[in-house]
Amino acid sequence: MSNLFWNSLSRRRFLGVTSLAIGAAALGTKAKVMEALASSVADGTAVQSIRNVFTSCGMCVNKCGVIARVRNGVIEKLDPNPHFIKSRGMLCARGNAGLDMVYSPDRLKYPLIRTGERGSGQFRRASWDEALDLVAKNLNELAEKYTRAGTMFVSTEGFQEHFFTTFAECYGSPNTLRHPTLCLSSNIQGFSATFGTNPTPDVLNADYILMSGANRSEALLTPDSIDMITGEGGKRKIVYLDPRFTKTAAKADEWYPIKPGTDMAFILGMIHVIVTESLYDKTWVETNTVGMEQLIPHIQPYTPEWAEAECEVPATDIRRIAREFAAAAPKAVYYQGRRSSFFDNDTQMRRAMAILNVLAANWDRPGGMVPNSKVKLEGHDYLAPWYEDVPERLEKGDVAYLSNKDGSWKYFRDRVLEGTPYPVKGMMIYKQNPLVSVPNRAKTLAMMEQMEFICTIDITMNDTAWYSDVVLPESTYLERDDPIESLGGILPVVTTRNAVIPAMYESKSNLWIMQQLAKRLSGEIFESFNFTMEEYRHHQLKGKPQIAEALELKGVYYPKTTPTYGKFDGKRLKTRSGKIEIYSAKYAKKGLDPLPVYTAPEEVPQGKFRLILGRNAYFTHGTTAHNALLDDIVAENTLWLNTREAKRMGLKHGQMVRVKSPLAEEQLRLQVTQKIRPDCVYLSHGYGVLNKKQQLLQGKGGSDAALVEDKVEPISGNVAMHQTFVEISAA
Amino acid sequence: MERIVACITVLLFSVIFTVSAMAAEGGNPKKGKYLWKKNCKVCHVAGEEGGVLSPSTKTQKSWDRFFTKNKHKKKPEAWGKFSEKDLKDIQQYMYDHAMDSDQPETCG
Structure with missing residues (x-):
């Protein structure tokens, strides 16, 4: 498809058109960045409209820069935006496959109202007015019966999520429930308790990188996934710990199949070496940190020999790696990764990682841990009405450090099921798919079962939509104008989305949906939504014409192309x-360990395996599972089992197996491989769906959400997904 | 309400004195947020008299000092518009979302 395009419009012409368009186009108008008319070479009669639209990818969290190629109103190809420095001018397989999100025959096309039992899949087509009236009616009735806290608002990140959480606040519910406690909340907590923020590792400039299970070659994160293999003049060394030999392991200099849940032992062993051998910058530590005097005695028992017995990495290697790491400091980082929902000690494990980084004196230094920069935009100034007698968050007090905005999935759901301290009977969902993403699917189903009303806003009939009462079709990221988005990082960027094509079928943007609901609820609520997207974006860029200009010219704005280090020197x-807190006095005050104390994970019971989760590079959780272009590459998840164990059990590669956990039994195909420890099995997340609508997923793979128990890390409220043991047998 | 904390510089100097911090307790932070946005943000935005101010501008100790000692001395009439309960609610909101508060960063 790209060849056809380039036949009609050469790169030189493309660039020429770009510069012409800059003068004419204005942000928020229908003239999107570049437009050209080219005569058809083929028959000489038809006039083809060819447009190239800057936008931002919506296939995962990275928001990489995209140029959408549109011919006669049809998106033919998605290319990377070479100016987009955050993604280093690249676009992954998922980004390329965004076309199918628009053109999938299975996408949601019209508002739907359930007619059969929940989960029967029986819906009828409704008009927008009828569906929105029904949602508003239920929201009002729920507020009357259960207070406004009786409805929960479930969502996940995205350029239009702000409108959903704003709507929740204006409606008056404190119960927003987002994704971080299924992902990285323990990571944020551990690093923030140490540095006051969750910094970004300067992967591009680091000479020595340690990674624990952060599978950057498959769980892509820009720019780290690209920078990881760049390095500087061959000096880069990567040491990678993971019970699986992932593609990141293949790129690393050293790989250790660490025993799951023992990474903290490895890190404490390293700290022991660095402290006892005085391999750290004492002056820097004394000036910039508090708590070194408590760390020195604390670390004494954690020798490399002790660590070896726990984590199965040889003590000689721990000692050597610690010395190499210290020698490379400050251009040495222990990369904290992103998802940290592994074990119930995860916040303290990330604290240990952070402390090791402190000993490298890498804070705010090239190749170290760099506090994020962000381009400030004008915020949405709204005033949520005040309602008397609305109780506090449902799970308030259940977590040591609960985010008011994010909540904690595990505790929240348990509270709903208990009905304490008050009932929650309404559920509004935007973009999140909890039946696939939250461990212990049976509990999520039970929670939904007791709801009096459920409305889902999404682009596809996923499992959660399937169990809803009203389903509202959102337009995809390629069909709508989105707010201006400021993405923080070492090199911050500003991006946005421009509608590449008009919204198909009857799909609508989330802003429009929220506006229509707000109108139906009250004039006071609508006041906070009374604007157009064009006005909203204009407000965001008030006094910043350079950003508007850059977005038109290059599809991205960035204030600098080289990092600024040391901006926190001497600052609070x-x-x-x-200061940097090696010893956390606030943890001590809450009765938590002020320094990381190691607790060994539960041993794998005889005859069972530890179930571990992850993903591949063609897949973003449940969001992209149902995509025909990606389905061509990976069509289902398989169960990884070590070759030795498969032989012992008489199981063959490719056969169907049963995976039985204390919660459920799933069946999927076996992948016999040496790339996993013998005591673990692995499957990728997001398959084994319940709905009968997503055609590509029918009968494919097994559901991790069904199998995994809902264990939890109590400091951040993050789930602990790697503490479930399963039995395997032939299907 | 006008010019709450209009002169941040004066305030910052005023809080240098060592004062035993009184953590806000008992206020309703949700109500405090509403009152803050409805009344205080009128002046405390870019280009207005009070200048940009948000809960994360100050530490918890600084907010407590402000509410117990300073009491918006730059413009006391703005302070006087609020009931004791209102001020407690606003203090709680500012304290709960201060620079060094326990509210974690988030994703997205």
């Missing part, structure tokens, strides 16, 4: 002491 950090 956002910790209680204002």
Whole structure:
């Protein structure tokens, strides 16, 4: 398809058109960045409309820059935006496959109202007015019966999520429930407790990188996935710990199949070496941190020999790696990764990682841990009405450090099922798919079962939509104008989305949906939504014409192309002491360990395996599972089992097996491989769906959400997904 | 309400004195947020008299000092518009979302 395009419009012409368009186009108008008319070469009669639209990918969290190639109103190809420095001018397989999100025959096309039992899949087509009236009626009735806290608002990140959480606040519910406690909340907590923020590792400039299970070659994160294999003049060394030999392991200099849940032992062993051998910058530590005097005695028992017995990485290697790491400091980082929903000690494990980084004196230094920069935009100034007698968050007090905006999935759901301290009977969902993403699917189903009303806004009939009462079709990221988005990082960027084509069928943007609901609820609520997207974006860029110009010219704005280091030198950090906190006094005050204390994970019971989760590079959780272009590459998840164990059990590669956990039994195809420890099995997340609508997923793979128990990390409220043991047998 | 904390510089100097911090307790932070946005943000935005101010501008100790000692001395009439309960609610909101508060960063 790209060849056809380039036949009609050469790169030189493309660039020429770009510069012409800059003068004419204005942000938010229908003239999107570049437009050209080219005569058809083929028959000489038809005039073809060829448009090239800057936008931002919506296939995962990275928001990489995209140029959409549109011919006669049809998106033919998605290319990377070479100016987009965050993604280093690249676009992955998922980004390329975004076309199918628009043109999938299975996407949601019209508002739907359930007619059969929940989960029967029986819906009828409704008009927008009828569906929105029904949602508004239920929201009002729920507020009357259960207070406004009786409806929960479930969502996940995205350029239009803000309108959903704003709607929840204006409606008056404190119960928003987002994705971080299924992902990285323990990571954020551990690093923030140390640095006052969750910094970004300067992967591009680091000479020595340690990674624990952060599978950057498959769980892609820009720019880290690209920078990881770049390095500087061959000096880069990557040491990777993972019970699986992932593609990141293949790229690493050293790989250790660490025993799951023992990474903290490895890190404490390293800290022991660095402290006892005085391999750290004492002056720097004394000036910039608090708590070294408590760390020194604390670390004494954690020798490399002790660590070896726990984590199965040889003590000689721990010692050597610690010395190499210290020698490379400050251009050495222990990369904290992103998803940290592994074990119930995860916040303290990330604290240990953070402390090791402190000993490298890499804070705010090239190749170290760099506090994020962000381009400030004008915020949405709204005033949520005040309602008397609305109780506090449902799970308030259940988690040591609960985010008011994110909540904690595990505790929240348990509270709903208990009905304490008050009932929650309404559920509004935007973009999140909890039946696939939250461990212990049976509990999620039970929670939904007791709801009096459920409305889902999505682009596809996923499992959660399937169990809803009203389903509202959102337009895809390629069919709508989105707000201006400021993406923080070492090199911050500003991006946006421009509608590549008009919204298909009857799909609508989430902003429109929220506006229509707000109108139906009250004039006071609508006041906070009374604007157009064009006005909203104009407000965001008030006084910043350079950003508007750059977005038109290059599809991205960035204030600098080289990092700024040392901007926090001599400045107060956002910790209680204002310094880096090796010892956390606030943890001590809450009765938590002020320094990381190691607790060994439960041993794998005889005859069972530890179930571990992850994903591949063609897949973003449940969001992209149902995509024909990606389905061509990976069509289902398989169960990885070590070759030795498969032989012992008489199981063959490719056969169907049963995976039985304390919660459920799933069947999927076996992948016999040496790339996994013998005591673990692995499957990728997001298959084994319940709905009968997503045609590509029918009968494919097994559901991790069904199998995995809902264990939890109590400091951040993050789930602990790697603490479930399963039995395997031939199907 | 006008010019709450209009002169941040004066305030910052005023809080240098060592004062035993009194953590806000008992206020309703949700109500405090509403009152803050409805009344205080009128002046405390870019280009207005009070200048940009948000809960995360100050530490918890600084907010407590402000509410117990300073009491918006730059413009006391703005302070006087609020009931004791209102001020407690606003203090709680500012404290709960201060620079060094326990509210974690998030994703997205």
